[in-house]
Amino acid sequence: MSAYYRAHRALTSGQALRPAEAAQLLAELRRENGEQLADAIAAQLDGTCRRAPGDSAAAYRKKSWTFATVMRVVANIRRLSALPVSPTIPNPRTNGSTA
Template sequence: MSAYTAAFKALTAGRALRPCEAAQLLADLRRETGEELADAVERQLSGKFRRADTDTDGAFRKKRMHYGASMRVVNAFRALARASHPDFPNQRTDRSTT
């Protein structure tokens, strides 16, 4: 059963969830969504940075560099999705939220 289905069933079951159950459902949903997002982005990038016949060595090095940066972002998504307690940086702004 997918995490979305489990969360939907828990929310529509008519009984209140304990906080630990709700936290586990949300963690499963975050993990599954993050993995699906990372897999989809990786599939989109798979053929984009291949060497073409017209590429010079410098152009191909740039493609490899861009591919490496893209994959670091994809791997950061995966790590964030797997984290038990994701550590988001605090926003330090003085703006009002109202």
């Protein structure tokens, strides 16, 4: 059962989720969405970066560079979507005033 289905069922059933359950459900939903996005990007890229019969060495280098760059982005999407969310609290700033 996907996280999307469970979230939809929880919202439409009228039963309240405990905060821990809701947080876990949202984390699973974010992870699933990140995986789907990464898979879609990789599938879209699969056919565009192959070496064509008429490609020069420079054109192939450009394609391989593009492929490597996009695959790094895909890896970061997968990694970031799997990380737990923690709030980022900025450090308090002081303006140097002693008053």
